[in-house]
Amino acid sequence: QKEVEQNSGPLSVPEGAIASLNCTYSDRGSQSFFWYRQYSGKSPELIMFIYSNGDKEDGRFTAQLNKASQYVSLLIRDSQPSDSATYLCAVIYNAGNMLTFGGGTRLMVKP
Amino acid sequence: NAGVMQNPRHLVRRRGQEARLRCSPMKGHSHVYWYRQLPEEGLKFMVYLQKENIIDESGMPKERFSAEFPKEGPSILRIQQVVRGDSAAYFCASSRSGTGGADTQYFGPGTRLTVL
Numbered sequence: 729q730k731e732v733e734q735n736s737g738p739l740s741v742p743e744g745a746i747a748s749l750n751c752t753y754s755d756r757g758s759q760s761f762f763w764y765r766q767y768s769g770k771s772p773e774l775i776m777f778i779y780s781n782g783d784k785e786d787g788r789f790t791a792q793l794n795k796a797s798q799y800v801s802l803l804i805r806d807s808q809p810s811d812s813a814t815y816l817c818a819v820i821y822n823a824g825n826m827l828t829f830g831g832g833t834r835l836m837v838k839p
Numbered sequence: 840n841a842g843v844m845q846n847p848r849h850l851v852r853r854r855g856q857e858a859r860l861r862c863s864p865m866k867g868h869s870h871v872y873w874y875r876q877l878p879e880e881g882l883k884f885m886v887y888l889q890k891e892n893i894i895d896e897s898g899m900p901k902e903r904f905s906a907e908f909p910k911e912g913p914s915i916l917r918i919q920q921v922v923r924g925d926s927a928a929y930f931c932a933s934s935r936s937g938t939g940g941a942d943t944q945y946f947g948p949g950t951r952l953t954v955l
Contacts, residue, residue: 826884
């Protein structure tokens with residue numbers, strides 16, 4: 729069974745710090761990786777996607793992919809209280825179209 | 840540039856009734872996906888549709904649930920004879936194409952179904 733694992737948290741960081749969120753996946757056939765943010769009672773909002781090994785930066789966010797170790801991470805620099813949310817890691821496997829989600833990591837940024 | 844639209848946003852049904860959830864994809868998107876989020880659980884894929892075709896329904900419960908995406912109009916997720924365990928948030932997502940992971944799915948605001 730294809731699985732995506734995340735630490736449920738909460739992960740608590742002070743305002744201005746770097747938040748590091750991690751995700752592992754079970755199937756080496758995975759080809760595409762996504763990070764979504766979900767505020768309580770709201771729908772998932774896309775933050776970033778990454779397809780290739782290495783780092784991808786977008787503003788305060790950096791996604792990192794290591795296919796050999798089967799993990800993907802999200803770094804949030806200069807964390808703000810408004811970043812407090814649940815972060816969902818999602819994977820699309822080869823020959824598929826569905827997103828397989830991890831359980832999410834709850835991030836709390838304290839002022 | 841309207842995003843994915845879903846209605847109703849909140850739906851209350853009594854056990855045994857039918858629930859109909861609607862989803863209109865983003866402009867220019869022809870691929871629709873339905874996901875369910877049970878209370879305190881993660882998002883689970885249900886079904887993937889293109890116009891007039893069900894492409895992948897591997898996540899759909901075998902009974903009572905059906906989905907369609909007609910040539911005209913929104914995609915509809917239909918739940919017959921609802922039970923309390925169907926209470927959840929149902930999210931629709933759309934993408935421009937379904938080329939493996941090459942296209943990104945954008946989510947609608949969801950329909951929160953409560954079964955009394």
